Amino acid sequence: RATGNGWNWDRCDSAQGPAHWPSNDGAFCSAEEQSPIDLCGAEALPADRTTTLDFTYPAAAVAMELKSDGQAYLSQKGTETMTLDANDIPRIVGRQAESETTDITWKFAQAHFHWGRDGHMYEGSEHYIEGVQHPLEIHFVHHNSKYADLGAALASGNKDALLVVGQFFEVGDSMSDAMAAITAAFGSASATSTLHDINVKPMELIDQTGGFYTYKGSLTTPTCNPVVTWVVMSKVMTIPRSALDLFQDKTVDSEGHKVSHGNFRPLQERDGRDVYVSKEVKTLACSAEGA
Numbered sequence: 001r002a003t004g005n006g007w008n009w010d011r012c013d014s015a016q017g018p019a020h021w022p023s024n025d026g027a028f029c030s031a032e033e034q035s036p037i038d039l040c041g042a043e044a045l046p047a048d049r050t051t052t053l054d055f056t057y058p059a060a061a062v063a064m065e066l067k068s069d070g071q072a073y074l075s076q077k078g079t080e081t082m083t084l085d086a087n088d089i090p091r092i093v094g095r096q097a098e099s100e101t102t103d104i105t106w107k108f109a110q111a112h113f114h115w116g117r118d119g120h121m122y123e124g125s126e127h128y129i130e131g132v133q134h135p136l137e138i139h140f141v142h143h144n145s146k147y148a149d150l151g152a153a154l155a156s157g158n159k160d161a162l163l164v165v166g167q168f169f170e171v172g173d174s175m176s177d178a179m180a181a182i183t184a185a186f187g188s189a190s191a192t193s194t195l196h197d198i199n200v201k202p203m204e205l206i207d208q209t210g211g212f213y214t215y216k217g218s219l220t221t222p223t224c225n226p227v228v229t230w231v232v233m234s235k236v237m238t239i240p241r242s243a244l245d246l247f248q249d250k251t252v253d254s255e256g257h258k259v260s261h262g263n264f265r266p267l268q269e270r271d272g273r274d275v276y277v278s279k280e281v282k283t284l285a286c287s288a289e290g291a
Helices: 018-023 089-093 150-158 177-187 241-248
Strands: 052-054 062-068 072-076 083-085 105-115 134-143 160-171 194-200 212-217 226-235 235-239
Touching: 062 177, 072 177, 089 212, 089 226, 105 241, 134 150, 150 160, 160 241, 177 194, 177 235, 177 241
Parallel strands: 160 226, 160 235
Antiparallel strands: 052 083, 062 072, 062 194, 072 105, 083 105, 105 134, 134 160, 212 226
8 A cells, every 4th residue: 555654565666665665764674684584494492491472361352443544453442461471582583682581571562464465365474484475464563561652662773672473364264253353344344444343352363373483573564673573373374265355355555545466565585584483383494585
């Protein structure tokens, strides 16, 4: 979409597309440690470190607002505790100093989705797994609790500012109740409006059973700040084709006009960064193209 801030996701746009973000308002978009990347050739997280993901998300449904403006956002309306402790993971990937012995508490800020072009079932996610792209990816954005909010965390410029959890989806026969609530809201609202107030169980949108990949990276939209600890789930969840179509129907420009491109950033160079996997993941070497 055209964001009104000098950038969009249209790879054919020679003025505002992803290749030109660095020369527009993408302050860090040509910097090192950019995301997304192909998650491949990973090494096991150290067995002598604590590398679990401890979510403190409510078991009951949470009141959220779903908004679309060419992307789709979930924001929390209530005051329920939604935090994450990633234990040693930020230290291992290089986002927290080893000398800091207190684990970071990561506070949920918002979640948003990335998808591909209309009718495409094999593009849309920002990250790949071993050369494979999926049609949908959700990002749960958390900020370090030592900062007042997401904006303050980014303004700090510090490497420990954010942790983002990524979850892939592929086309299948079923979906969670949470995804059903989101797509039902999509189906009854215009592309550019604030949509419904919905109630969802956030953990129904994350599947930890297959383990995860983790690395140091950046935001995937301008200003592409390289201050993110990425944790991307290996297990792919499902969404029916009809529900995926509802996401793709919401790709609009800043004036609300339908556009054909998706809202995902192309892969970025890995630049020698280490990618780690939890013990559940069996990882393959990168292809020459995916490296």
